[in-house]
Amino acid sequence: MAKEEIKQEENKGGAGLWIALAVVAVALAVGAFVMTKNGVAETETDKSEITASAEGQEGEEPMIKLGNPVVAVVNQEEIKRSDVFTFISSLPEQVRAMPIESLFPMALEQVINNKLVTTKASSANLENDPEVEQLVAQNKEQIIRNVYLERQVNERVTQKKLLDSYNELLAQIGDVQETKASHILVETEEEAREVVKQLDEGADFAELAKEKSTGPSAEAGGDLGYFAKNEMVPEFAEAAFALDPGAYSKDPVQTQFGWHVIKVEERRKRPEPEFELVKPQLEAQLRQQILTELVQEWQEDAKISKFDINGEPVQN
Structure with missing residues (x-):
């Protein structure tokens, strides 16, 4: 089993993909009724703009030439690449992380739709319409x-x-203690004890893991990386943290996933997260805290009377 599969909370990775696709569908559908900003400067596309649009992609970035070419013409009105990037920048981060070669055509289609709706709406002379005002x-x-x-x-x-x-x-x-360990996962206790026997006879742990382990970590020689005690199911965690670095479990460990033979590589104190790494989360929390305090302060300074749904005074 991979490290994620031994954790107490199983990672449901497949849901993330469906959420991303749903967000794309909603964002693009809603975009048809949202007017995009007009008058985007027709200058050369900035390199950072291109990089930002391809953010989150793995592997080599697609080749995007400099400049700001026309990417569509709607009723003789040009749409520039910068118009599409402006629209992309307004989408949720999860959508912007899509590969640009997939995202750009969908975004272009939406910008075209927006242009059509804007043109139709402009011809309706709704500027002074009471509802619009x-x-x-x-x-x-x-x-x-x-x-x-x-x-x-x-x-x-x-x-x-x-x-x-x-x-x-x-x-x-x-101070969070972490253990770096590998394991070999098999289906039965007999198989696990056979693994222990081969290790006692001098077999290489990583090679045995590649050969016999049924978990996804087999290809990596059973390597699970570093983990804290509360990040694994109790049976596995207790056994791993009881072993000395360099030792392997002579008695196989049973969990809901099967039978494990565990080898501990080393133990350490978990490194402190770098300030810059957690700064965005800290700033978001601080901003929310400040906003809450401000509103509370303004409420205390104001004279506020509350009534119920029928307009009767509320008894405090």
């Missing part, structure tokens, strides 16, 4: 609130507060 006013209020809150929070997010949050995180993590 009401929606514009509502959106304006929301934008003003968002900009104000953003600026208020930005003023209060400092490097010192981020470092304080980082130190609090390190204190919460504490």
Whole structure:
């Protein structure tokens, strides 16, 4: 079994793919009714823009020539590559991580659809329509609130507060001991004891794992990497952390996955996460905390009366 399969919470990786596909479908469907920004500068496509659009891809990036070529023409109106990249930048991160060779054609199709809808809507002369004016006013209020809150929070997010949050995180993590181990997984106790016998006779653990283990880690010689005690099912964790580095289990260990012969390579204190690595998460938490405190402070300074659904005073 791979390390993930011995963990107490099994990783349901397949769900991630379906979620990503669903997000793409929703984002592109909704995009048809959302007006994209007009007047994008017709300058050469910036190299960083190209790189950002291909973010999250594995392997070699597709060859994208510099410049800002026309990628479509709709009723004699040109759509530039930068228009498509602008649309892509508005999509969820999970969608932007798709390979650019797959994402670009779908995004282009959506930009074309947006252009068609915008043209049709413009010809309807809805600028002074009461419903449109009401929606514009509502959106304006929301934008003003968002900009104000953003600026208020930005003023209060400092490097010192981020470092304080980082130190609090390190204190919460504490000293976590990790074990680096390999294992050979077989179906029966008899097979496991035969593996132990061969190891006692001098067989190489990694080669035996490649030959006999039924888990995905077999190709890597049974290597599971480093793990903390609470990251594995209890039976496996207890046995692994009871072994000295360099030793293997003389008595096979049974778990829900089968029978394991475990070899411990080494033990260490888990390295502390680097500040820059966790900074985005820390900043997001800090911003939420600051926002909550600001709203609470404003509520305390305000005189607020609440009534129930029938307009009757609420008894506190």
